[in-house]
Amino acid sequence: MFTALSTAVEALKAHYTTSNPISHAQHNSRLSHLPAGNTRSLLSYPPFPLCVRSAAGATITSVDGAAYTDFLCEYSAGLFGHSHPVILAALRNALDNGVNFGAVNELEGELAAALRARFEIDKIRFTNSATEASIMALAVAKVYTGRKKILVFSGGYHGGPLGFAGGVSAPHNIPHEYVIAPYDDIPRTAAQLSQLPPDTLAAVLVEPMLGSGGCIPASIEFLQYLRTAATELGAVLIFDEAMTSRLHWGGLQKKLDIKPDMTVLGKYLAGGMSFGAFGGRGEIMELFSGRLTHAGTFNNNVLSMAGGVAAGLLTAQILDAMNVLGDEMRVKVEGVLEGKTGGKVGISGMGSLMAFKYSGRDEVETGLVRELMFFHLLGEGLYIAYRGFMSLSIVHERSHVDAFVGAVERFVKKYGEMLRE
Numbered sequence: 255m256f257t258a259l260s261t262a263v264e265a266l267k268a269h270y271t272t273s274n275p276i277s278h279a280q281h282n283s284r285l286s287h288l289p290a291g292n293t294r295s296l297l298s299y300p301p302f303p304l305c306v307r308s309a310a311g312a313t314i315t316s317v318d319g320a321a322y323t324d325f326l327c328e329y330s331a332g333l334f335g336h337s338h339p340v341i342l343a344a345l346r347n348a349l350d351n352g353v354n355f356g357a358v359n360e361l362e363g364e365l366a367a368a369l370r371a372r373f374e375i376d377k378i379r380f381t382n383s384a385t386e387a388s389i390m391a392l393a394v395a396k397v398y399t400g401r402k403k404i405l406v407f408s409g410g411y412h413g414g415p416l417g418f419a420g421g422v423s424a425p426h427n428i429p430h431e432y433v434i435a436p437y438d439d440i441p442r443t444a445a446q447l448s449q450l451p452p453d454t455l456a457a458v459l460v461e462p463m464l465g466s467g468g469c470i471p472a473s474i475e476f477l478q479y480l481r482t483a484a485t486e487l488g489a490v491l492i493f494d495e496a497m498t499s500r501l502h503w504g505g506l507q508k509k510l511d512i513k514p515d516m517t518v519l520g521k522y523l524a525g526g527m528s529f530g531a532f533g534g535r536g537e538i539m540e541l542f543s544g545r546l547t548h549a550g551t552f553n554n555n556v557l558s559m560a561g562g563v564a565a566g567l568l569t570a571q572i573l574d575a576m577n578v579l580g581d582e583m584r585v586k587v588e589g590v591l592e593g594k595t596g597g598k599v600g601i602s603g604m605g606s607l608m609a610f611k612y613s614g615r616d617e618v619e620t621g622l623v624r625e626l627m628f629f630h631l632l633g634e635g636l637y638i639a640y641r642g643f644m645s646l647s648i649v650h651e652r653s654h655v656d657a658f659v660g661a662v663e664r665f666v667k668k669y670g671e672m673l674r675e
């Protein structure tokens with residue numbers, strides 16, 4: 255089955271293997287210490303993942319000495335490009351002043367005020383990751399409502415122990431009482447909600463655009479429906495904007511003019527340092543003024559706080575320009591792919607967040623198509639996520655996008671006929 259496709263993928267992988275002997279050797283040695291040879295499952299792919307030694311601007315350089323234009327941008331956390339001088343200066347200054355004091359510091363209030371103003375949030379607290387922020391948002395929603403059930407969506411991802419790929423709660427998820435509904439499907443979501451006993455739904459946790467699930471925007475009607483349903487049921491509506499907050503100065507919620515009760519933030523907001531935040535209505539967040547504790551050794555760590563304050567270099571204008579460039583890239587790639595791959599490769603997304611959509615006659619073929627694109631692009635010096643996710647940074651320029659579109663044109667030229675067969 256799929257002999258020509260398999261042969262093409264094998265040829266690309268063989269070239270990748272011979273071109274990256276140091277990445278390969280380091281992967282083999284890491285296998286002794288780390289299950290699967292790494293500590294971030296998403297970075298794992300066969301035959302071995304590229305190992306990166308350094309990065310600057312929009313370029314990453316592998317341990318094997320090859321440079322790649324970075325279209326992954328740390329799964330959207332790398333919004334400022336690599337080593338932005340303003341961020342670097344702030345981090346160096348923080349290092350000079352001493353790192354982590356076991357005390358409240360001067361930067362956390364400044365960052366909180368900036369994020370509060372930008373996202374129109376009453377009160378906010380920091381974590382080390384958006385995973386923790388999602389965990390805390392759900393925890394406080396349960397206490398606030400005195401209820402246990404949580405509505406989530408198929409394809410949703412809110413962190414390692416909060417993943418719902420394929421409409422299933424992952425086996426290692428936090429064991430909440432989940433109700434899993436199809437994403438962007440009002441009738442079926444309404445049907446599931448109507449089955450719930452009264453006063454049992456604590457929270458609705460939703461990404462306003464599925465990020466990890468393939469950069470699939472929800473319709474505004476669906477999100478409006480969730481707003482209304484949550485209000486009617488007395489549940490806390492939580493928008494996970496860890497990825498989508500970059501799509502508009504006030505987050506996707508502001509762009510769509512739908513106000514959740516709570517928001518989860520993360521990724522780029524600490525200038526590339528580890529970060530997460532959750533915040534929302536004052537009466538919910540004020541539970542942390544006494545009734546609830548939210549501790550965390552590194553919640554106010556000086557490097558994240560300094561990176562976050564320096565990330566204040568971002569303006570609505572810069573953000574808009576990046577998202578316009580992303581829209582241009584997606585539309586151009588869509589144009590190149592249209593009708594050329596027998597529908598096996600498409601692209602989806604919004605602004606500076608996008609993902610290839612792969613399909614085949616079965617999972618094996620879909621996987622091969624994914625690998626064909628991934629290793630083709632690597633061979634062209636372009637780095638994206640293995641699963642097809644891409645994001646832009648503020649240092650990406652039209653020339654980078656043109657180079658990417660050119661590589662997709664060569665993909666179509668080389669493999670289009672084979673894919674259409």
Ligand SMILES: Cc1ncc(COP(=O)(O)O)c(C=O)c1O
Nearest residue numbers: 383384385411412413465496497
């Ligand atoms: C929407 C969303 N929520 C939460 C997370 C988890 O973020 P982190 O990796 O910072 O824990 C992610 C990560 O990709 C995400 O995309």
